[in-house]
Amino acid sequence: MSINYAEKIPNNVDLAHDRTLQRALEHWQPHFLQWWHEMGPSDFEKADVYLRTATSVDAKGWATYGAVKMPDYRWGIFLADQEPERKIGFGDQMGQPAWQQVPGEHRSTLRRLIVTQGDTEPASVEQQRLLGHLCPSLYDLRNLFQINVEEGRHLWAMVYLLHAYFGRDGREEAEELLARHSGDADKPRILTTFNEPISDWLSLYCFTYFTDRDGKYQLKSFAESGFDPLSRTCRFMLTEEAHHMFVGETGIGRVVRRTLEVMKELGTDDPARIRAHGAVDLPLLQKYLNFWCSSSLDLFGSEISSNAAASFANGLKGRPDESQYADHVLRDVSLKLDTPEGAQEVPMLNALNEVMRESYLKDCEIGLKRWNRAIERAGHEFRLTLPSSRFRRAIGSWVGLPVDPSGKLLPKDEYERRLHEWVPSPEDKAFVKSLMQKVIEPGKMAAWVAPPDRGINNLPLDYEYVHLA
Numbered sequence: 001m002s003i004n005y006a007e008k009i010p011n012n013v014d015l016a017h018d019r020t021l022q023r024a025l026e027h028w029q030p031h032f033l034q035w036w037h038e039m040g041p042s043d044f045e046k047a048d049v050y051l052r053t054a055t056s057v058d059a060k061g062w063a064t065y066g067a068v069k070m071p072d073y074r075w076g077i078f079l080a081d082q083e084p085e086r087k088i089g090f091g092d093q094m095g096q097p098a099w100q101q102v103p104g105e106h107r108s109t110l111r112r113l114i115v116t117q118g119d120t121e122p123a124s125v126e127q128q129r130l131l132g133h134l135c136p137s138l139y140d141l142r143n144l145f146q147i148n149v150e151e152g153r154h155l156w157a158m159v160y161l162l163h164a165y166f167g168r169d170g171r172e173e174a175e176e177l178l179a180r181h182s183g184d185a186d187k188p189r190i191l192t193t194f195n196e197p198i199s200d201w202l203s204l205y206c207f208t209y210f211t212d213r214d215g216k217y218q219l220k221s222f223a224e225s226g227f228d229p230l231s232r233t234c235r236f237m238l239t240e241e242a243h244h245m246f247v248g249e250t251g252i253g254r255v256v257r258r259t260l261e262v263m264k265e266l267g268t269d270d271p272a273r274i275r276a277h278g279a280v281d282l283p284l285l286q287k288y289l290n291f292w293c294s295s296s297l298d299l300f301g302s303e304i305s306s307n308a309a310a311s312f313a314n315g316l317k318g319r320p321d322e323s324q325y326a327d328h329v330l331r332d333v334s335l336k337l338d339t340p341e342g343a344q345e346v347p348m349l350n351a352l353n354e355v356m357r358e359s360y361l362k363d364c365e366i367g368l369k370r371w372n373r374a375i376e377r378a379g380h381e382f383r384l385t386l387p388s389s390r391f392r393r394a395i396g397s398w399v400g401l402p403v404d405p406s407g408k409l410l411p412k413d414e415y416e417r418r419l420h421e422w423v424p425s426p427e428d429k430a431f432v433k434s435l436m437q438k439v440i441e442p443g444k445m446a447a448w449v450a451p452p453d454r455g456i457n458n459l460p461l462d463y464e465y466v467h468l469a
């Protein structure tokens with residue numbers, strides 16, 4: 001079904017034929033717009049931004065480009081096409097028809113899963129609210145805004161499910177999604193990573209690399225869900241999500257490239273001299289990777305989790321790419337987990353958060369290989385690495401333990417003394433902040449980051465991706 005743009009809320013769910021739902025969502029819409037106005041990108045509402053908008057969910061229409069003022073972006077409800085006779089692909093009800101309605105016994109769990117996912121979407125917009133003022137180029141500014149409007153649309157995706165399938169509780173949850181705010185002392189966002197401030201673009205690149213990738217893994221596991229509307233919503237969200245990680249991977253790659261140029265120019269790998277030249281030394285980049293990777297790893301939850309076991313067994317949340325596994329029921333298998341008390345054999349169902357975390361880390365390695373190849377080619381021995389998943393845990397069996405990024409348990413005082421060798425110190429953050437000078441001349445780049453290989457949608461790099469009013 002194509003998307004009807006004549007409607008107030010563009011959608012491919014035939015909203016016009018469900019007046020009650022349509023009215024409820026049209027009631028929520030001005031609240032969303034007010035939230036965008038107050039909590040979305042500050043001071044850029046009048047700018048024309050070269051954005052892609054979905055006009056249908058097929059390959060031709062999902063990315064239609066044009067200049068749009070962000071408040072006029074057509075946020076809407078787009079589900080991937082329904083697969084006829086889709087079956088539940090895992091858990092104890094494997095092979096049964098997928099549900100088109102919420103099964104009563106799973107109602108509160110599903111609602112919690114949808115609210116938790118939905119909460120992250122507007123949270124990231126709030127976290128990135130002030131970054132436009134420090135953009136390294138118009139190309140980057142446009143990418144930031146593209147991500148922001150799409151996270152807004154992902155909120156719509158979850159709010160649609162809440163309104164359409166969860167009645168009054170769902171409508172209340174939809175209001176709450178606009179009432180919590182990132183970093184708010186009284187009403188913070190649900191997950192810690194989404195309350196961390198993002199006040200510089202190095203953090204944005206790391207966030208989009210690591211945290212949006214967590215988003216990809218969550219969406220992939222929901223794409224497997226037996227609750228078909230959730231699956232269809234998430235399958236379409238994944239097409240949008242890919243760009244967010246692209247911004248992270250190419251962003252960090254461009255930082256590495258610029259740093260290597262400066263190292264070559266100066267003939268040194270001395271961090272102090274590289275910083276004096278206005279670039280990010282590689283050990284400093286490593287600290288940012290350590291911070292955002294470890295923070296994002298917490299989003300997968302405890303290694304041992306009865307919630308994860310129940311969600312899988314009940315067919316609510318599968319593993320990313322469920323079909324690549326041989327066993328989809330997991331009743332008679334176990335996994336050996338490393339805990340501070342030694343190796344522990346855990347029923348596989350209870351270890352699914354860890355299974356997901358491990359496949360996530362494998363995906364994270366891909367960018368590191370690419371960046372390290374560039375460093376190697378430039379003749380340097382330094383290598384970027386991912387921190388051990390025991391490092392800086394705020395959840396699970398390694399919570400609060402003094403472990404270094406290589407996974408080694410240290411005496412507590414040594415850990416505390418050395419922590420800023422591994423994650424950014426206040427001085428590191430102040431230095432990175434000092435690099436953030438706004439560059440808005442078409443085609444120009446800030447001095448700490450190399451230009452991208454190509455522009456958006458085959459346009460030249462010096463295209464005016466954002467026309468500032």
Ligand SMILES: [Fe+2]
Pocket residue numbers: 121150151154215241
């Ligand atoms: Fe998202």
Ligand SMILES: [Fe+2]
Pocket residue numbers: 151212215241244
């Ligand atoms: Fe995202």
